[in-house]
Amino acid sequence: MRVSVVLPAKNEAEGLARTLPALREQWPEAELIVVDDGSSDGTAAIAADLGARVLSSPYSMGNGAAIKRGARAATGDVIVFMDADGQHSAAHIGQLLDKLGEGYDMVVGARDGSGQANFHRGLANAFYNRLASWMTGHEILDLTSGFRAVRAERFREFLHLLPNGFSYPTTSTMAFFRSAYPVAYVPIPVAKRVGSGSHIRPLKDGIRFLLIIFKIATLYSPLKLFAPVGGSFFLLGMCYYAWTFTMFGRFTNMSALLFSASVIVFLIGLISEQITSLTYTRQPQP
Known part of the structure; x- marks a missing residue:
């Protein structure tokens, strides 16, 4: 089973300098793909120097666009998506892959309360999880986690549904549930991010998350x-x-x-x- 690891990155040179060596050390056979989303720092150069395959955009298209581009380019049977800011550890990929091997099509690394950026973000995510669980009829432990392993063939079925901005996890999770592709969750700790601050705008992107939930609900349920x-x-x-x-x-x-x-x-x-x-x-x- 060939594994591709896709890391969307925008101005994450510092985070990649820590994440990529750990990935190469623990997963030497994995295909590493860094999708540079119009960075203005040395993201692309750092990624290339550390042996990753780099896909660069001339301007920022959004996190979802980077995910779609990386998914199309990946050659592995399984794609692991993770953040480039150092929050996700290469050591936890094995847990996702082990769970995937039990017959699941998507395995998501579910954060606990300590893995949320702040109290308000954690409260909002808890609300999204409950709402999405009601919509899909399945328990969703972490709707917005960007750390997940998927079967490439299954994931590519929904590329046309994914937004170019944030919340690709929201759309892909609900699409998998509605399509009867089994999804599992694995609890993982999350480290403090390094490098530039979060690119998520709580109010604007929070409203966008809700709109996407209702959009998917009207499309699937x-x-x-x-x-x-x-x-x-x-x-x-x-x-x-x-x-x-x-x-x-x-x-x-x-x-x-x-x-x-x-x-x-x-x-x-x-x-x-x-x-x-x-x-x-x-x-x-x-």
């Missing part, structure tokens, strides 16, 4: 989103009708509007569910 909304409109209509009938003895236009909205929302979800089923119907091979 539409009724889980539309049915509760439709039910809420129906319940509100019933409550309003009960109040107007008790107070005025009549059925109002507002009640009719709320009931109509509940039916329309539910039907949209039902149609979306059928479209989703057609999207995932595999065509017979010629």
